Every structure is written in C-alpha cells, then in structure tokens.
Amino acid sequence: MATIDLHSKEFDEATITKLELFEDYAKEWIPTFVMSNCTNLWIFDYFAGPGYDKNNVEGSPIRILRQVAAQIGNIFRKQTRINVCFNEYDEEKFNLLQQHCNQFIDSHPELRRAINSNLLNIAYRNCDFATLFPKTLHVIRRNPSLLYLDQNGLKFLADTYLLELEKIPTTDFIYYASSSYLLRFGNTPEFKSLALDISKLKKQPAKYVHRELLYQLKNKLPKETNLSLYPFTIKKGSNYYGIVFGASHPRAVDKFLKTSWKRNETNGAANFDIDDDGSKLQLDIFRGKSLTKIEQFQQNLRNKILSGEITNNRDAFDYVLSQGHISNHATEVVRELKRTRIITYDKKQPYISYEQTYGHNKQIVKYTIIRK
Ligand SMILES: C[S@@+](CC[C@H](N)C(=O)[O-])C[C@H]1O[C@@H](n2cnc3c(N)ncnc32)[C@H](O)[C@@H]1O
Structure with a gap:
C-alpha cells in the first residue's frame, strides 16, 4: 500500500494534534522520573522522521529535545542521565534527522553542556523498526522508558510487539495508528498479522473505528495484565487515525488522561465531539x-x-x-x-x-x- 511521505509536505492539523499530544506527554514524563531520583531514563522515537516538516514545524525528535531542554536544571541537579534513541529507516531522512538535531543542540547550549557532562546521550539509528525493536528490549526492561511508535499504517501494533510491551511494567508507549485503513484494507494480507475482527470493526460507524481497534487490542492482553490502553481518535477529513497510549503504572495513566482531557474537555478521547455531547x-x-x-x-x-x-x-x-x-x-x-x-x-x-x-x-x- 502506498503511504504518504509526510515530510515533503507541511504537517496538517491532525498531525500537529498527534505531535502536541506526544510532546505534552514528554513534558509530564521527563520531570516525573527526574524528580524521583532515577539515574537513567530512556526515550525511544522509533519512527523519528527528519525533524521538521517542509515549513520548519517541529517533528517528534525536536519536540523531545525541547522537553529535555526544559528540564535541564532538574537534570543537572538530580544528575539523571537522559538517553534518547532516534531511529529513522529512510536514509535521506536519517541524514536530515541528525543534521537537524545537531542544529537544535547547537542553538541550545544547555543541551550541549548536558552531552559534555554525560547527562544527555543521543543514539541515532538508521534501522528497520522490526530489526531494532528486539535489540532495544534489554534496555527497556532495565530502565524507565518512554516509547514513541509513530508508524505509517498499523502493522507494528501486531502481537509480536504489543504483547512484548505488555510484559514490561516500567514502559509507557504511544503508538500512532491509521485506523481507517482497517475499514478499507482490513481484509488484505498486509493486515492479517494484526489478527483483528474486521467485520466487527465495520459494523460500527466509521468514527468509532479507532475506539473499536483499541477494544480489540485490549482483548488480546492476558487476563491478569496490569497494562492499561487508552485511545485518542484523530479525525482527518473523512478518515480516522488515533493514538494508543499504554502504561502499567497508575501515575502514567493519570498523566496521560490529564493531557488528553486538556486537549478535549468534552470527551478527553478525540479531537472532535465523537459522541455528539454538544447535542x-x-x-x-x-x-x-x-x-x-x-x-x-x-x-x-x-x-x-x-x-x-x-x-x-x-x-x-x-x-x-x-x-x-x-x-x-x-x-x-x-x-x-x-x-x-x-x-x-x-x-x-x-x-x-x-x-x-x-x-x-x-x-x-x-x-x-x-x-x-
Ligand atoms: C509517520 S512518520 C513519523 C514522523 C515523525 N515522528 C515526525 O514527527 O516527523 C513515519 C516515519 O517512519 C519511517 N519509517 C517507515 N517505516 C519504517 C520502519 N520499518 N522502521 C523505521 N522507520 C520507518 C518513515 O520514513 C517516516 O519518516
């Protein structure tokens, strides 16, 4: 299936909503762990893109660096080491990613100082997520970690990844999912690995496709799981995309829900009035x-x-x-x-x-x- 290359275009409103939600959560997550005297934190942006859109609007990596910079005083005071892994598969974007992050760091001397003091470690990777993910698991298992999985499409929500994340209680993750694809292409071989009930998804009004996807993902988790999953549906034209937030700790869930309700005070779960509460x-x-x-x-x-x-x-x-x-x-x-x-x-x-x-x-x- 053809995917749109975001970065040759400007980010649209829905993409900005997604990026703001990512950033709002990093803004809560970083200080929480820094102030609780953790020595090593990890942030993985597995699908980092080049750093900016065509109009220089910040993408996820620059937003993450911005939130690290905002906490730099606490990071130095508490001597917490922040490790960030930026991964991008496309070579051209990968080169731009490094260039843009370096420029951002050069214009924020506090970040450079943190790097020189061994309090900020940035690892750049140019890998396919499917290859990189298993190699990062040992790090994720040992340290508080925040994972961004800003994929094109949906395929990395497959059990191989989701059920692996379910086993790691110190990890918070935020997926992006092109949920409407399920309505159009759900029965094609590409989506088979997700093992979803497509006919059930289609029975609902299209606006609930992301919510229903989340419901089905929840049903795949072991009965005794501590992992909680939450949706945030993002409407883009007549299509529905969305965020899947996952965390096992009530503090993380509380923080995510506060950010999503701040974004929409009516339902806390969509960028529009999904349940017609206005009426x-x-x-x-x-x-x-x-x-x-x-x-x-x-x-x-x-x-x-x-x-x-x-x-x-x-x-x-x-x-x-x-x-x-x-x-x-x-x-x-x-x-x-x-x-x-x-x-x-x-x-x-x-x-x-x-x-x-x-x-x-x-x-x-x-x-x-x-x-x-
Ligand atoms: C939705 S975009 C991410 C945008 C980025 N987070 C931002 O804020 O600009 C998905 C990115 O993942 C990259 N990508 C696609 N498939 C990938 C894979 N299998 N592994 C790693 N990166 C991949 C694409 O080149 C694209 O830049």
Whole structure:
C-alpha cells in the first residue's frame, strides 16, 4: 500500500494534534522520573522522521529535545542521565534527522553542556523498526522508558510487539495508528498479522473505528495484565487515525488522561465531539435529557458509592482511571454527596488524586453512607 511521505509536505492539523499530544506527554514524563531520583531514563522515537516538516514545524525528535531542554536544571541537579534513541529507516531522512538535531543542540547550549557532562546521550539509528525493536528490549526492561511508535499504517501494533510491551511494567508507549485503513484494507494480507475482527470493526460507524481497534487490542492482553490502553481518535477529513497510549503504572495513566482531557474537555478521547455531547446539553422535548460522557460517568460513580461498591478515595481513583476520566470529574460528585449529607468523610476534600491514593501523600479516606 502506498503511504504518504509526510515530510515533503507541511504537517496538517491532525498531525500537529498527534505531535502536541506526544510532546505534552514528554513534558509530564521527563520531570516525573527526574524528580524521583532515577539515574537513567530512556526515550525511544522509533519512527523519528527528519525533524521538521517542509515549513520548519517541529517533528517528534525536536519536540523531545525541547522537553529535555526544559528540564535541564532538574537534570543537572538530580544528575539523571537522559538517553534518547532516534531511529529513522529512510536514509535521506536519517541524514536530515541528525543534521537537524545537531542544529537544535547547537542553538541550545544547555543541551550541549548536558552531552559534555554525560547527562544527555543521543543514539541515532538508521534501522528497520522490526530489526531494532528486539535489540532495544534489554534496555527497556532495565530502565524507565518512554516509547514513541509513530508508524505509517498499523502493522507494528501486531502481537509480536504489543504483547512484548505488555510484559514490561516500567514502559509507557504511544503508538500512532491509521485506523481507517482497517475499514478499507482490513481484509488484505498486509493486515492479517494484526489478527483483528474486521467485520466487527465495520459494523460500527466509521468514527468509532479507532475506539473499536483499541477494544480489540485490549482483548488480546492476558487476563491478569496490569497494562492499561487508552485511545485518542484523530479525525482527518473523512478518515480516522488515533493514538494508543499504554502504561502499567497508575501515575502514567493519570498523566496521560490529564493531557488528553486538556486537549478535549468534552470527551478527553478525540479531537472532535465523537459522541455528539454538544447535542446532549439541551433538553430534548421528546426524549428528555441524554447524559454527556462526563455526566454518565458521574452518575455511574454516584451509584457505585451508594451501592457500597466504591467505599473510599482509592476505589474512586481506580474507577476514574479505568473509565478514562480525570480526578476532577469524581471529586465534584463526592463533594456534592457530602454537601447534601448523603455520605460523610473526615477530611475537607475527597482526596481523589494519584498523590493521595498511591503517591507520597497516600491516605485512605473512607466514604460513609448516611442516607440513600
Ligand atoms: C509517520 S512518520 C513519523 C514522523 C515523525 N515522528 C515526525 O514527527 O516527523 C513515519 C516515519 O517512519 C519511517 N519509517 C517507515 N517505516 C519504517 C520502519 N520499518 N522502521 C523505521 N522507520 C520507518 C518513515 O520514513 C517516516 O519518516
């Protein structure tokens, strides 16, 4: 199948959305590990491209370097070594990639200083991902790692890669997937290795193809997995692409969900109103009021608290993450239940956050039902 060469063109809005999401996550991920006194961190950009588009808009490698530069004070203070691997298969792009990264480093003396102090190590590779990936696994297994898999198409979401990543709890990864291809070419031999149920994908409206892909990928994971996967659908014209974020640690999931809800405050999972929530804000004179995604989540949470299924802040936070929401959505509900004297707890706030449930300020706050 022919693929479009991004870099002979300018990045379109959807590509920029993807790159911003990549960068927003690096902005959260780097300081988290630097401040937790890790000695060695790894970032792999396996499909790095040349560094810029035709109009000099930054691609993933330059955005990663920018976020390393933004943390340089902390990196020196904590003496954390940041290792970055940029890989690009196409030789011409690979040469440009090195040239552009070097230019960026030359214009950021703090990065050069970090390289000279052995706190920044950049490894450039000109390999096919399929060959490189297994060679990088021993590094990924031993160090906190962030992986970008900005592929053309979908093929590297195959079990060979995804199920390998599932086994590594210290790894966060972000895939890009051309999900609409499945609707058009899903039955061709190229997509067979993904082992997806294409007829099921086709039964849904096209706008849900990425969400359904994610659902099917989740079903391939072992039953006891700690890995959580989240989608972010990106609409480009009449096609749907998307991000697949994966992480095993609740802190990572919390950070990703915060970045995706910042990007879309209505659904946190797409660059458009995927569930038509805009129309649900109005009262329909025939059908009454349909619940928006946030309202539905809040109603479910309320019911789970009142049924005794969720009894404390930790249960509530786990539920927030499992449903792909953010703490604020739950905090509003629990506060309101206390204000209306339906439940009580012995703190001023409901304490629903990563820090207060798993992190340094961990405290279990019990929610006691007073009346139903
Ligand atoms: C979607 S683009 C990535 C864009 C890049 N992340 C950026 O921000 O500009 C995919 C890139 O992967 C490269 N590529 C394609 N197949 C590859 C493979 N099997 N292994 C490594 N790189 C590959 C392409 O040449 C292309 O530059």
